[in-house]
Amino acid sequence: MPPGAGREEVFYLCQACHSLAIVKQQGLNRESWDETLTWMVEEQEMPEMEPEERTLIVEYLATYYSQKRRR
Numbered sequence: 449m450p451p452g453a454g455r456e457e458v459f460y461l462c463q464a465c466h467s468l469a470i471v472k473q474q475g476l477n478r479e480s481w482d483e484t485l486t487w488m489v490e491e492q493e494m495p496e497m498e499p500e501e502r503t504l505i506v507e508y509l510a511t512y513y514s515q516k517r518r519r
């Protein structure tokens with residue numbers, strides 16, 4: 449994973465239940481990542497994140513794993 453703010457949070461949190469490959473292969477925009485996190489918390493029993501932590505995670509994912517980057 450590319451270095452950047454939020455990398456460690458994504459690494460440790462998201463890997464707790466599934467491989468990071470499932471995260472890296474997505475390529476979503478900011479809004480969809482946000483929805484994915486909500487879904488993860490509400491339906492997949494992921495612990496709720498602190499607001500600052502959540503923002504950091506969404507920023508990281510949207511920066512490095514967005515559709516734009518894939519094109």
Ligand code: HEC
Pocket residue numbers: 458461462463464465466470471474484485488492493494495505509
């Ligand atoms: C408490 C467990 C748990 C944690 C923590 C967790 N996930 Fe998940 N996640 C799941 C489960 C279970 C699935 C598979 C759901 C299914 O396909 O039925 C999943 C699936 C996914 C998928 C695939 C969605 C799809 O459309 O196929 C993505 C993307 C994802 N998680 C992202 C994340 C990210 C990003 C994080 C960290 C911020 C995270 N997950 C943390 C449980 C978790």
